[in-house]
Amino acid sequence: MTIKQLSVFLENKPGQLAGIMKTLAEADVNIVTLSLANAPEFGIVRMIADDHVKGADALAKAGYAVRETEVVAVTVPDRPGGMADLTAKLDRAGVDIEYSYAYSLGHGEKAILVFRFDDNAKAEAALAAEQT
Amino acid sequence: MNPISKPDFTPVPELRKMQLAKLQKLIPYEYEHVALFRQRCDEKGVKPRDLVTLADLAKFPFMKKTDLRDEYPLGLTAAPMHDIVRFHCSSGTTGKPICIPSTQGDLDIWSEGAARCLAMYGITQDDVVQVSYGYGLFTGGLGAHYGAERLGCAVLPTGAGNTEKQIMLMQDLGVTVICCTPSYFLHLATVAEKMGIDFRRDTKLKHGVFGAEPWTDEIRERIEQISGITAHDIYGLTEIAGPGVAGNCQHCHGLHIWEDHFYPEIIDPDTLEVLPDGEQGELVFTTLDRLGTPMVRYRTRDISRLQTGECPCGRTMRVMDRIHARSDDMLIIHGVNVFPSQIEACLMKVPEVAPHYMIDLSSTDTMDRFEIKVEVTAEAFSDDIRALEGLRRRVLDAVKSVVGLSPKITLVAPGSLPRSEGKIKRVIDNRRK
Numbered sequence: 428m429t430i431k432q433l434s435v436f437l438e439n440k441p442g443q444l445a446g447i448m449k450t451l452a453e454a455d456v457n458i459v460t461l462s463l464a465n466a467p468e469f470g471i472v473r474m475i476a477d478d479h480v481k482g483a484d485a486l487a488k489a490g491y492a493v494r495e496t497e498v499v500a501v502t503v504p505d506r507p508g509g510m511a512d513l514t515a516k517l518d519r520a521g522v523d524i525e526y527s528y529a530y531s532l533g534h535g536e537k538a539i540l541v542f543r544f545d546d547n548a549k550a551e552a553a554l555a556a557e558q559t
Numbered sequence: 560m561n562p563i564s565k566p567d568f569t570p571v572p573e574l575r576k577m578q579l580a581k582l583q584k585l586i587p588y589e590y591e592h593v594a595l596f597r598q599r600c601d602e603k604g605v606k607p608r609d610l611v612t613l614a615d616l617a618k619f620p621f622m623k624k625t626d627l628r629d630e631y632p633l634g635l636t637a638a639p640m641h642d643i644v645r646f647h648c649s650s651g652t653t654g655k656p657i658c659i660p661s662t663q664g665d666l667d668i669w670s671e672g673a674a675r676c677l678a679m680y681g682i683t684q685d686d687v688v689q690v691s692y693g694y695g696l697f698t699g700g701l702g703a704h705y706g707a708e709r710l711g712c713a714v715l716p717t718g719a720g721n722t723e724k725q726i727m728l729m730q731d732l733g734v735t736v737i738c739c740t741p742s743y744f745l746h747l748a749t750v751a752e753k754m755g756i757d758f759r760r761d762t763k764l765k766h767g768v769f770g771a772e773p774w775t776d777e778i779r780e781r782i783e784q785i786s787g788i789t790a791h792d793i794y795g796l797t798e799i800a801g802p803g804v805a806g807n808c809q810h811c812h813g814l815h816i817w818e819d820h821f822y823p824e825i826i827d828p829d830t831l832e833v834l835p836d837g838e839q840g841e842l843v844f845t846t847l848d849r850l851g852t853p854m855v856r857y858r859t860r861d862i863s864r865l866q867t868g869e870c871p872c873g874r875t876m877r878v879m880d881r882i883h884a885r886s887d888d889m890l891i892i893h894g895v896n897v898f899p900s901q902i903e904a905c906l907m908k909v910p911e912v913a914p915h916y917m918i919d920l921s922s923t924d925t926m927d928r929f930e931i932k933v934e935v936t937a938e939a940f941s942d943d944i945r946a947l948e949g950l951r952r953r954v955l956d957a958v959k960s961v962v963g964l965s966p967k968i969t970l971v972a973p974g975s976l977p978r979s980e981g982k983i984k985r986v987i988d989n990r991r992k
Contacts, residue, residue: 434941436970438970438972439969468967468970471944473942487937490972494940
């Protein structure tokens with residue numbers, strides 16, 4: 428399923444992430460998961476929040492460069508070959524993965540991963556058969 | 560002593576008489592041929608015949624860098640194109656350069672000045688001189704080149720860049736003198752070290768002729784210590800002549816000005832009053848012999864002082880303090896004139912960045928570090944790293960195309976740079992002073 432993600436620009440200096448976290452905490456927004464991406468001179472923090480609208484609002488008001496983007500949450504069977512099946516499907520559909528990070532590792536049977544594809548809709552269609 | 564050094568020792572009374580005689584020719588010439596000067600004299604109610612003593616020069620109007628830009632390209636040219644043999648240009652704040660056309664006589668005086676500097680440093684006809692200043696519109700390369708040739712040295716015109724090859728040629732041709740910016744020399748030394756080359760052991764290098772950017776005694780000591788050469792200071796500016804206006808002898812803590820050609824004054828940059836020798840202020844030059852683009856009382860923006868007393872070397876030419884500061888906001892980075900407003904103009908061409916920026920200059924062990932911090936707008940921020948890297952690249956290209964340098968571009972968060980209602984500080988210069 429497609430879900431909203433918050434992406435925030437991070438300067439490459441200490442205390443940047445702390446400021447973002449503090450802003451979200453004060454807005455009473457819970458972060459479900461996050462991932463940090465870095466280029467040589469800056470970074471991007473990507474988050475799934477319980478209330479992305481409130482989160483985006485709070486961050487923008489605090490002066491952060493924030494963007495709401497769509498990502499796809501995919502359930503992956505927690506067994507050898509689970510990820511292989513999924514990526515084989517994507518490969519056949521000709522979909523590129525831009526990035527991915529864990530949403531929830533579950534408790535034994537399933538893991539949920541967040542994906543950003545070059546074409547989210549196409550990827551979702553290709554994966555539809557895999558969803559359980 | 561090389562005969563070219565003879566004028567360095569002109570007795571002071573004779574020198575002053577010569578300067579006055581030259582000024583009494585120059586001022587009417589400038590008045591006749593340069594409309595801006597004539598107009599300003601008329602506004603001040605001063606006539607060329609009012610110049611009776613050297614002190615009377617203070618009655619005449621100043622020329623500034625903005626005048627050179629406003630009168631670009633040929634508004635301040637006094638000689639007909641028939642007599643012009645070369646142009647030199649340097650950058651201005653708005654991308655519009657200043658242009659200095661020279662006659663053959665002007666170039667001869669400049670070469671003489673540079674040659675007299677080299678001779679003063681102890682360089683002779685037997686030396687092999689590598690010129691690693693940039694050649695072209697910039698005066699550094701050609702100035703050092705013609706000065707060294709004038710002295711009869713063997714010149715290796717490498718220009719700047721291609722450092723490993725420069726080091727190879729330096730070894731193969733037995734180079735004894737290098738002319739470049741001090742920061743380039745430090746870079747050269749770093750590269751040489753990586754190549755396993757020791758200047759003392761593997762080259763014949765004895766002298767370095769350094770200029771085109773402000774540098775400090777600490778850098779001089781460092782250069783001498785790592786390379787075993789003697790570091791000499793050469794001063795010049797495109798508006799007056801290139802390198803060769805002044806240089807240091809082995810005794811003085813400063814630079815002898817060839818004031819038989821370039822007449823110096825020190826003024827208070829606020830009141831514009833002439834200050835007596837010994838006091839610090841803005842350096843002002845009048846070209847005594849130049850015909851292509853004569854300059855009367857050109858304000859260099861360089862802060863210096865004309866020292867009092869006699870130099871043990873016996874030269875009568877006055878000594879100015881080495882330049883550590885400029886009285887306006889022009890930055891000299893790697894020998895290149897850079898104005899913050901130029902950077903601003905470049906950034907304005909990239910819509911995704913806010914017009915908020917900070918120029919951050921610092922010194923690493925060997926080089927000046929040039930960084931521009933620029934705010935990415937909230938609108939332009941994307942989740943895509945490649946898009947942001949592309950943006951950074953476009954900012955770099957925009958700056959590079961105008962300034963000719965490749966600063967480090969750092970994207971920062973919107974609103975993170977200081978704001979101010981009034982005059983904002985756009986430059987943090989933490990380079991070694």
